[in-house]
Amino acid sequence: xxxxxxxxxxxxxxxxxxxxxxxxxxxxxxxxxxxxxxxxxxxxxxxxxxxxxxxxxxxxxxxxxxxxxxxxxxxxxxxxxxxxxxxxxxxxxxxxxxxxxxxxxxxxxxxxxxxxxxxxxxxxxxxxxxxxxxxxxxxxxxxxxxxxxxxxxxxxxxxxxxxxxxxxxxxxxxxxxxxxxxxxxxxxxxxxxxxxxxxxxxxxxxxxxxxxxxxxxxxxxxxxxxxxxxxxxxxxxxxxxxxxxxxxxxxxxxxxxxxxxxxxxxxxxxxxxxxxxxxxxxxxxxxxxxxxxxxxxxxxxxxxxxxxxxxxxxxxxxxxxxxxxxxxxxxxxxxxxxxxxxxxxxxxxxxxxxxxxxxxxxxxxxxxxxxxxxxxxxxxxxxxxxxxxxxxxxxxxxxxxxxxxxxxxxxxxxxxxxxxxxxxxxxxxxxxxxxxxxxxxxxxxxxxxxxxxxxxxxxxxxxxxxxxxxxxxxxxxxxxxxxxxxxxxxxxxxxxxxxxxxxxxxxxxxxxxxxxxxxxxxxxxxxxxxxxxxxxxxxxxxxxxxxxxxxxxxxxxxxxxxxxxxxxxxxxxxxxxxxxxxxxxxxxxxxxxxxxxxxxxxxxxxxxxxxxxxxxxxxxxxxxxxxxxxxxxxxxxxxxxxxxxxxxxxxxxxxxxxxxxxxxxxxxxxxxxxxxxxxxxxxxxxxxxxxxxxxxxxxxxxxxxxxxxxxxxxxxxx
Ligand code: GLA
Numbered sequence: 001x002x003x004x005x006x007x008x009x010x011x012x013x014x015x016x017x018x019x020x021x022x023x024x025x026x027x028x029x030x031x032x033x034x035x036x037x038x039x040x041x042x043x044x045x046x047x048x049x050x051x052x053x054x055x056x057x058x059x060x061x062x063x064x065x066x067x068x069x070x071x072x073x074x075x076x077x078x079x080x081x082x083x084x085x086x087x088x089x090x091x092x093x094x095x096x097x098x099x100x101x102x103x104x105x106x107x108x109x110x111x112x113x114x115x116x117x118x119x120x121x122x123x124x125x126x127x128x129x130x131x132x133x134x135x136x137x138x139x140x141x142x143x144x145x146x147x148x149x150x151x152x153x154x155x156x157x158x159x160x161x162x163x164x165x166x167x168x169x170x171x172x173x174x175x176x177x178x179x180x181x182x183x184x185x186x187x188x189x190x191x192x193x194x195x196x197x198x199x200x201x202x203x204x205x206x207x208x209x210x211x212x213x214x215x216x217x218x219x220x221x222x223x224x225x226x227x228x229x230x231x232x233x234x235x236x237x238x239x240x241x242x243x244x245x246x247x248x249x250x251x252x253x254x255x256x257x258x259x260x261x262x263x264x265x266x267x268x269x270x271x272x273x274x275x276x277x278x279x280x281x282x283x284x285x286x287x288x289x290x291x292x293x294x295x296x297x298x299x300x301x302x303x304x305x306x307x308x309x310x311x312x313x314x315x316x317x318x319x320x321x322x323x324x325x326x327x328x329x330x331x332x333x334x335x336x337x338x339x340x341x342x343x344x345x346x347x348x349x350x351x352x353x354x355x356x357x358x359x360x361x362x363x364x365x366x367x368x369x370x371x372x373x374x375x376x377x378x379x380x381x382x383x384x385x386x387x388x389x390x391x392x393x394x395x396x397x398x399x400x401x402x403x404x405x406x407x408x409x410x411x412x413x414x415x416x417x418x419x420x421x422x423x424x425x426x427x428x429x430x431x432x433x434x435x436x437x438x439x440x441x442x443x444x445x446x447x448x449x450x451x452x453x454x455x456x457x458x459x460x461x462x463x464x465x466x467x468x469x470x471x472x473x474x475x476x477x478x479x480x481x482x483x484x485x486x487x488x489x490x491x492x493x494x495x496x497x498x499x500x501x502x503x504x505x506x507x508x509x510x511x512x513x514x515x516x517x518x519x520x521x522x523x524x525x526x527x528x529x530x531x532x533x534x535x536x537x538x539x540x541x542x543x544x545x546x547x548x549x550x551x552x553x554x555x556x557x558x559x560x561x562x563x564x565x566x567x568x569x570x571x572x573x574x575x576x577x578x579x580x581x582x583x584x585x586x587x588x589x590x591x592x593x594x595x596x597x598x599x600x601x602x603x604x605x606x607x608x609x610x611x612x613x614x615x616x617x618x619x620x621x622x623x624x625x626x627x628x629x630x631x632x633x634x635x636x637x638x639x640x641x642x643x644x645x646x647x648x649x650x651x652x653x654x655x656x657x658x659x660x661x662x663x664x665x666x667x668x669x670x671x672x673x674x675x676x677x678x679x680x681x682x683x684x685x686x687x688x689x690x691x692x693x694x695x696x697x698x699x700x701x702x703x704x705x706x707x708x709x710x711x712x713x714x715x716x717x718x
Pocket of ligand 1: 360536
């Protein structure tokens, strides 16, 4: 709900209020962000704050006043020395700005945004337009609030209203001043095969910057941050989240000022950013999703999960029952032929797998990672009978077929590169970096995106394909387009090209289920989820490591988006051997599948796989729609355990594992969460019945305390 009177704006969601007001000097000042309060309370707060921080009209003591004013968008070079949110440089190089309130509008629904992923309607939007005193620039700040959610979507559109061109040097999406507090900052840090570990540190004076400069949201830093109040835990205390609906180079900064207040802001990475705005042109910054919880981090995660599923993720597939796939990557890598694939398909069908996904290596002259990216035609030498034979084999077995692409990838040893060397990102005379022996196509160019659209579409329309895995296997290093006049906006234009292709392909083939991937989980973000309902979480499928990766990923993304496969042991990346049952238990907490040579399993293992698939089908709905409760933290505990609970609390499912053997853990219980205290639940695996209160207050004993023991508990109301 949005309320506005006497220059005060009050936005309320399920349990929060966010308030601003226009002060006597015309600045849009932040008033309050926290637990839900009344408009009268906000008026009290605004009256109180007005005599503390607000510069008065014609106030010359701007130095202290601007610098302390809690703002909604930081401006530059005029008395506010905190990090700006926007920098607009004019022809003479001047860039100072002083934005003041001009007008506002309230409308139902969310703002229209072309070319960028965004919240898909619903809610109510407040658009406040600010005008610069020193240049012909307007900023429309957009706030979309939902009565049934604690997520507040924010965006910013910057417009050149003058006759001469300006250059945007920085254009963040949001800025919020949280006031003074003993805050800590949580980020999701990582690397390839170790994505999204939560790292928490105090917010110290100065600026803490989370960023990617890789042209992708990255393995290393996710475009998400949470500011935690002093006593915030998993289950209690105040925290604020900010995640960007964006997949490219980003920055999120937390700045603690001399007075202890913390400014959180972020958007497109401003390093070497430059975007010319001609007369009348606008720049739309990607949206940011803010979230408030006074019920700990767990609640923040559940709010984000519901919001992403309800308002961002591709609605055609978000709640669609996920195919249980077997992917041949770790079974064969590049070394496969039709017979090998047939054997896997035949075995998969017997075990209950729905879809066979053919990974990298089916196209062009692709026998290793040095060649053929860009050559999207079937390698009939390798695949006797072509793709059709593989698809027929799936059909004969009652299975569907999925296919891997890397639409943005380009090998120098490819027909496409030989025909269009200038389509590669980079500059003549600068030796490019070649991670994984490959270059990247210049998706800032429309003709390149058009070509890839037609090449991929050709395959998708010629064959019966129900599933596409869209991969992207390297960071972008040489930010340069051979076709562009201005290079400063390269990185952003690149990701706009990716979104364009994703939009076109998902619209042209609505019946195909798309899975995102980027060398494992280098582009796991709300931007990609807008198009793809699930994302390959990490190439690391070792249950021990996956427990951690899934724990971190669930901080701000729903379980249904977290693609999890059971792979072979010893694990190909870590060498660790864990029981098949434990690998199954950990993978069952997300979108489930297999990534191994099923023909190499023993009969006993095959029986277990069959059983895992049968059981997964029972709890699948909880993965798609349930609430996630994190029970045992694998970063600090000997155990990992997470739980999914249905909205009506009639069913639940928990899975966990013992990370380090502990002979003294026989008394160890796991207290369940999210149940209805008064309901009685049967725990299928243990053959016991207990009240929600007992299960939450006393818990269940961990079934195994030996290293890598795993468990599953399926609960139904009796
Ligand atoms: C990436 C993906 C893997 C696989 C390979 C194929 O690493 O994360 O799952 O598809 O590429 O080259």
